[in-house]
Structure formats: C-alpha cells, structure tokens
Amino acid sequence: MSAIALQNVTKRFGDVHALRGIDMTVESGEVFGFLGPNGAGKSTTIDILLHYTHPSSGSVDVLGHDVTEAPVAVRERVGILPEGFAPFETMTGRQHLAYAIEAADADDEPGALLERVGLADAADRSAAAYSTGMTQRLALAMALVGSPDVLILDEPSTGLDPHGVRRMREIVRTERDRGTTVFFSSHILAQVEAVADRVAILRAGDLVAVDTIDGLRETADAGSELIVDLTGEPAAVAPAVASLDGVSTVDERDDTLVVGCTADAKLRVLDEIRAAGATIRDFSTGETSLEELFVSYTEGAT
Numbered sequence: 492m493s494a495i496a497l498q499n500v501t502k503r504f505g506d507v508h509a510l511r512g513i514d515m516t517v518e519s520g521e522v523f524g525f526l527g528p529n530g531a532g533k534s535t536t537i538d539i540l541l542h543y544t545h546p547s548s549g550s551v552d553v554l555g556h557d558v559t560e561a562p563v564a565v566r567e568r569v570g571i572l573p574e575g576f577a578p579f580e581t582m583t584g585r586q587h588l589a590y591a592i593e594a595a596d597a598d599d600e601p602g603a604l605l606e607r608v609g610l611a612d613a614a615d616r617s618a619a620a621y622s623t624g625m626t627q628r629l630a631l632a633m634a635l636v637g638s639p640d641v642l643i644l645d646e647p648s649t650g651l652d653p654h655g656v657r658r659m660r661e662i663v664r665t666e667r668d669r670g671t672t673v674f675f676s677s678h679i680l681a682q683v684e685a686v687a688d689r690v691a692i693l694r695a696g697d698l699v700a701v702d703t704i705d706g707l708r709e710t711a712d713a714g715s716e717l718i719v720d721l722t723g724e725p726a727a728v729a730p731a732v733a734s735l736d737g738v739s740t741v742d743e744r745d746d747t748l749v750v751g752c753t754a755d756a757k758l759r760v761l762d763e764i765r766a767a768g769a770t771i772r773d774f775s776t777g778e779t780s781l782e783e784l785f786v787s788y789t790e791g792a793t
C-alpha cells in the first residue's frame with residue numbers, strides 16, 4: 492500500500508501557482524527526500540499533506556485516508572516536525588514531551604525520547620531558551636511520540652551540528668527499519684543522499700523528477716563526474732568545456748575543474764582542456780553527486 496498519494500494536486504495563492512499538478516506516490520516503509528529550490532512548493536505540499544491548507548484541486552491520500560475527509564485519522568498516525576517550530580515560553584523540554592504524549596494518548600517516556608535526540612541533559616531547562624539546534628531536536632522528539640506510521644519532517648537538519656545531523660540520520664534509519672515511512676524536505680543534499688531510498692525534485696511548482704538517486708543519474712545521463720587538476724586558470728577553460736555535448740555541469744574549485752558528464756564525454760573534456768592550453772596534472776572520476784543532479788534539474792528556477 493502506498494503511504495502517501497497525491498493526484499494532480501494544484502495550489503494557487505492569488506496569482507502565484509505554488510503547485511501546478513503534482514502526481515506523486517510514496518510507498519509504505521520508504522525514506523523519501525523532497526527537494527527543490529527556495530519557493531519551489533515543498534512546504535506548501537507538506538501543509539497540504541497535513542491538511543493545514545487545502546489544495547486548489549486534486550486529491551491527497553495519507554495511509555489510505557483522504558486528508559480532506561479524514562484529517563484527524565491522518566494526524567493520529569503521522570508524526571510531524573514542522574518548519575520553524577517554536578517552543579512554549581513557560582515549559583521545559585520534558586514538559587513539552589509530556590504534553591505531546593498526553594495529546595496523542597501515547598505511552599512513551601519523555602526521558603527516553605529526550606535521550607534519543609540527545610537532549611537528556613537539558614530536559615528540565617526552559618525550552619524557550621534552547622538553541623536553534625536544541626529546538627530542532629525537541630521538535631524531532633515530539634514528532635516521534637506514539638511511534639507514528641508516517642514521519643513528515645520539514646527541513647529536519649536546520650540548525651543541527653554535525654553530531655545532530657548524524658543522530659538525525661540514525662533516527663531516520665531506525666524508524667525505517669521499524670517500518671515507518673519517512674517523508675522529508677531538505678536542502679542538505681549529502682544528508683538526503685545518505686538516507687533517502689527515492690527523491691522527488693520540485694521546480695517552480697512542477698515535479699521534474701521522482702526516482703532513486705541512481706535512477707536520476709541515468710535519466711539525467713550525467714552518470715559520472717570528472718575531477719581535473721590543472722595548471723592554469725580553470726575559469727579560462729570552463730566555458731569551452733561547458734559547451735561540449737554530454738557535459739551537464741562545470742564547477743571551478745581552486746585549481747580544479749569538476750565536470751558532470753556522460754561517460755562517453757570524458758575524453759572529449761580532457762581533449763578540450765588541453766586544446767584550451769591548460770596542462771592536466773591529474774584527473775579522477777566519480778559518480779555525480781546529488782548536489783550536481785539537483786543543479787542540473789533545477790537550474791534557472793531561481
């Protein structure tokens with residue numbers, strides 16, 4: 492059974508077409524990364540999934556329920572880490588958890604959840620005085636209350652230090668192993684690459700790709716990355732390389748040119764660099780990163 496299904500979902504805010512007809516299915520037990528440049532429509536989609544806002548048209552099912560007809564049944568089985576969560580002024584971390592557990596009629600231990608997100612030492616401090624990353628950890632602990640079947644995380648890594656990012660990744664994996672479906676938006680693409688089974692890429696309200704990361708590489712025909720160390724200025728050769736057939740991205744980093752290209756374009760790239768008068772000191776190849784795929788799918792969107 493699919494955990495989340497959107498059919499032809501549109502959303503307009505006055506003249507702004509935030510979503511232009513989204514068809515997307517998230518399978519039960521998947522970790523699904525939801526990506527897109529600023530303003531692409533990610534938060535709007537999440538708000539629609541949670542029935543915080545209505546779609547202008549289309550249908551949205553979560554765990555087999557139409558969210559418009561059965562919003563309460565959906566919320567009961569969904570854990571939410573909202574964007575910009577703000578703690579209550581007068582409550583400690585532990586009290587936030589106790590409140591969330593009572594509201595969900597769950598039997599979790601506040602201390603165990605706070606321990607899980609790395610907040611045990613700050614459990615009895617006022618949550619309003621938590622740092623950004625601590626607030627995010629608290630929001631994650633609250634999302635985990637009641638062992639939900641679906642976790643929806645809007646920018647979960649915001650403000651987290653590297654320990655927090657790693658902990659978040661481990662929690663997502665543990666939840667997946669438990670059978671939870673995890674749907675999360677993020678701009679931290681290395682994080683997405685590390686945990687997502689599939690990703691969707693939104694661009695200005697249109698879904699431009701839904702696939703595994705390997706699938707995206709194949710579709711973008713950008714299966715590899717060529718990293719070339721040069722003597723000379725990478726900027727002097729970059730435009731010629733960018734204009735070659737099979738080249739999707741060219742980044743300059745110090746004395747290095749990083750070229751996203753099809754496998755058969757690699758030799759052409761090396762030839763072009765030499766023809767442009769630069770000397771190649773060394774080169775290596777690797778797979779195109781999700782960041783480069785993201786750029787190739789969304790270039791020109793902002």
Ligand SMILES: Nc1ncnc2c1ncn2[C@@H]1O[C@H](COP(=O)(O)OP(=O)(O)OP(=O)(O)O)[C@@H](O)[C@H]1O
Pocket residue numbers: 504507508509527528529530531532533534535536
């Ligand atoms: N309440 C609103 N009123 C008017 N326009 C809105 C409203 N909410 C969102 N929009 C517009 O809808 C579009 C999509 O916004 P949304 O917040 O969904 O993007 P996003 O992908 O989450 O962006 P970000 O990565 O910056 O968080 C934007 O053009 C935004 O200005």
